[in-house]
Amino acid sequence: MDLERFLPLLIGLLLGAWMLAAAWAVLAARAREKRTESQLRSARRLARMVEESPALPLLVRSDGRIEASPRLAQWLGLDAVPQYLSELDGQGRGLPRDKLAELTEAVRRCQKTAAPFRMVVTPEGSTRSLALRGHLADPQVSPGGAALVWIFDFSDSESELARLREEAARAQGDFHALVSLIEAAPMPMWFRRPDGEIQLVNSAYVAAVGAESAEAVVAGGVELVEAVDGLTPAQVAQQAAEEGAPVERVVHTTIGGQRRALRVSDLPLGEDGVAGYAVDIEDMEEMSRSFKAFRDAQRSMLDQLSAGVAQFDAKRRLTFANQPFQRLFSLPARTMQDPPAFERLLDTARVAGRVPEVRDFPAWRRERAAWFAAGDTHEEAWSLADGTHLRIVAQPVPDGGLLMIVEDRTEQLRLSAIRDTMLRTRTATFDSLFESIAVFAPDGRMQTWNRRFAADWGLDSEFLDTHPHVEALLKKIASRLKRPAEAETVGTVVRAATLDRTQKGGRIGLADGRMLEFAGVPLPDGNGLLAVLDITDSQKVEDALRESNAALIEADAIKTRFLAHMSYELRNPLNSIGGFAEMLEHGLGGELNEAGKDYVGSILQASGQLGEHIDSLLDLSQSEAGMLPLKREEIEVMPFLRTIAEERGQRLEKAGLTLDLRASGLMRPLSADRRRLARAIGHLVDNAITASPRGSRILVQVSRRKADGEDRVQILVQDKGKGMDSRSLARALEGMKVSSDGKRVERRQGLGLPLARQLVEAHGGTLKLVSEPGQGTSAIVELP
Structure with missing residues (x-):
């Protein structure tokens, strides 16, 4: 029983002890883990430190x-x-x-x-x-x-040690080389102590002062140059040491019995002393004087040139510009007092309009400024706004400057253009001539020819491009002649023009039936011109004209005989008809009834119209033949026109028209053939009556006007009819004309307008018709 009572207690104690042991084990494990982690971190840190x-x-x-x-x-x-x-x-x-x-x-x-x-x-x-x-x-x-x-x-340390050893060896070698260089230098060199006393001199110094050795110079303190402005060379060296800046001066001294100019430099070397050297610049001074004299002579010569010349120095400033350059760039007189830079000179020239007009002037100016750094010569042409043409040549010079040459080529280009135009005109003229021409040199070789020459003689361009000799040319054309022996006549003409300086000519027939006329003309430059004209067509025309002239003479005779008999042949039957009709009208053949009287009246009227047509036909024929006789008399214009209007009163009344007769100012009398001038004006009025619609008005107006300093009478007959186009006007004025074959007469329109024009022109006047469809027609007669 006791065991059962204490058993749970023992179990509890065992479990508590187990839990305490487990807790201790966990805490101990955590402590060991922390120590391990700390040791690992330390090991990593140490390992990293070793790595770095x-x-x-x-x-x-x-x-x-x-x-x-x-x-x-x-x-x-x-x-x-x-x-x-x-x-x-x-x-x-x-x-x-x-x-x-x-x-x-x-x-x-x-x-x-x-x-x-x-x-x-x-x-x-x-x-x-x-x-x-x-x-x-x-x-x-x-x-x-x-x-x-x-x-x-230790690569860096080793490299540094090697570099220092190399530099030390180089410095030692440089020191020995420098000492040898100073000793062998052709110029006097020396070194002074801080107190100004000479410590070291080279052989050139010894030779310059005429001493025996360097030790003697140092011991005696022999100076190379004399005191200047009361300062001895030692004092000048001390002054350079005190100021810590080099002192350079030009002095004159006697070396080898000659007076020489030396550039003496004293260079302070800190607390070590002062170094010095002297450079003989006598030759440089002499060269400078010679160069100055040469430059003055050169600039005087450049002023005489027609081309403009300007010189710029390495700083791009203008150092010289001759008079033509100043004139071409319109530089003011004060320019050479304050010489401008190259870019500013271009700006001034731009204001004066002496540089080309460009869109981007700054970029253009920079391109021209690059001439200073260029290695070759630049040449370009400037066309100015006023028509001036300048040729610019930019020549970089070795001292970094620039020589700029400007030539005014305006006149030269104008003459060149005129010459080119003349040459082109001459070539175009030669090629446009109906004649074929060729120019021969005194040696007989052909110089120039036109295309017609090759065509007339049947020569190819390849042969003519060789500039053949006249003998070779004659051999070529001999085969193309009707009689090859006549080729020598061409050679005779060429030789006469080039050698004898005489003009000759002739004719020659070709095998193809053509006839050529040629002539040799001596030219002022010593060459000879051979001109050849193809007269084949003119020869044929001349023959045809001779035949036509004979035919015209015969036709003129026939026309004269025709006009001589025309009046009798036409008027005699017409007069007979009119006479018999009048006898019937007066009852000589018996009393006529009313119908018979009407028939007789119609016969009389028709015979009168036929008589007028015959008169018009005869007048037209005589006018065209140049045989129209005029009976001039003094005619008052207004009564004359009124009579013409009254004669057509019945016809105007029958057509329902009104004739308006006007006069502008006082009219002077006309000297004309009354009957024929009345016939001309009457035909114009008759045409106006025929063309005018019923109820319209016909205007007849007379006026005076001045033409070419002459007082002329102008008669205007105007209707309001349908009008005519230009073709109808031309046909109306043609009337009747002979056909192209000369065998028949073609009727174009009535005889009124052609006869009126012939009659007006026979009086020394002009007839002009002005008409447009729908606007009526105006006939304008001008009489002297």
């Missing part, structure tokens, strides 16, 4: 295996750290064989005797310098006698 340190450890165990950082493989040029020391030789990489063997021996000796060692190696194919320091490793690092080798990269 300038020295890398290499642990070599007794069996030859090695442990090292991957950085060591990079230093040795290997991809990875090998397992054994003997593998540090990587076939062109890693340690050289001799150094690896030395390192292996040193490690073996250190492992056996604990003797430390040091050595320096350079990996193959690398400029890196490595320092190796080895000793026996601590047992805590590696038990069993391992060797620990620390490797340092």
Whole structure:
């Protein structure tokens, strides 16, 4: 029972003890974990510090295996750290064989005797310098006698030491070279102590002062130059040392018995002293004087040139401009007092309108300013707004300046253009001539020809382009002549024009039936002109004209005989008809009834109209033949026109028309043939009556006007009819005309207008018709 009572208590105690033990175990495990983590962090930090340190450890165990950082493989040029020391030789990489063997021996000796060692190696194919320091490793690092080798990269220190050694050697060599250079220098050179006393001189100084040796010069304090303005050379050197700036001056002294100009320079060298040298500039001074004289002479000569010349220095400033240049660029007189820069000169010239007009002037100006840096000559043409043409030549000079030459080529270009125009005009004129021409030199060779020449003689262009001799030309054209022997006459004409300076000509027939007329004319320049004209057509026309002239003479005779008999042949039957009709009308043949009287009246009226037509036909024929006789008399214009209007009163009344007769101012009498002028005006009025619609008005107006300083009478006949177009007007004025074959007469319109025109022109006047469709017709007669 007691056991049952204490059993739960024991179990509880056991469970509590177990829980306490478990809690202690957990706490102890956490403490160990923290310590482990702390040790790991410390180990990582130490490992990282070793990795970042300038020295890398290499642990070599007794069996030859090695442990090292991957950085060591990079230093040795290997991809990875090998397992054994003997593998540090990587076939062109890693340690050289001799150094690896030395390192292996040193490690073996250190492992056996604990003797430390040091050595320096350079990996193959690398400029890196490595320092190796080895000793026996601590047992805590590696038990069993391992060797620990620390490797340092001292490449920078080694390079710096090598550079310093090289610079020291170079400086020593430079010092010796400088001393030798100073000694061998052709100019006097010296060195003074801070107190101004001479300490060192070269051979040139000794020779200049005429001393025996440099020691004698230093001991005696012999000066090269004399005192200037109360200052000795030593005092000038002390002044340069005090100011800390070089002093340069030009002095004159006697060297070798001659007075020479020297440029003396004193250069302070801090606390060490003052160096000096003297340059003989006597030749330069003489050259400068000669150059100045040459420049003055050259500029005087440039002022006489017609071309403009300007010189610019290396700073691009104008140093000289001759008078033509100033005139061409319109430079004011004060320009040479304050010489402008090149760009400002272009600006001034632009204001004066002496540069070309360009869209982007600043860019154009920069392009011209680049002439100073160019290596070759630039040439271009400037066309100014006023028509001036300038030729610009820009020549860079060795001193960095520029020589600019300006030539006014306006007149030359104008003459060239005139010459080109004349040559083109001459060529066009030659090629447009009906004559074929060729120019021969005194040696007989052809110089110039036109296209017609080749066509007339049947020559090809390839042959003429060779400028053949006259003999070769004659051989070519001989085969084309009707009689080849006549070719020599052409050669005779050419030789007469070129050698004898005489003019000759002739005619020649070609085999194709053409006839050519040629002539040789001497020219002022010594050449000879051969002119050839194809007269084949004119010859044929001349023959035809002779035949036509004979036919015209015969026709004129026939026309004269026709006109002589026309009046009798036409008027005699007509007079007979009219006479018999009048006899019947007066009852000589018996009393006529009313119908008979009407028939007789119609016969009389028709015979009267036929008589008028015959008169018109005779007048027209005589006018065309130039045989129209005029009986001139003084005619008052208004009564004359009124009579013409009254004669047509019945016809006007029958047509329902009104005739308006007007006069502008007082009219002078006309000298004319009343009957024929009345017939001309009457025909114009008759045409107006025929063309006018019923109820319209016909205007007849007479006026005076001045024409070419002559007082003329103008008669206007105007109707309001349908009008005519230009073709109808032309046909109306033609009337009747002879056909083209001369064998028949073609009737175009009535005889009224052509007869009126012929009659007016026979009086020395003009007839003009003005008409438009729908606007009526105006006939204008002007009489002197």
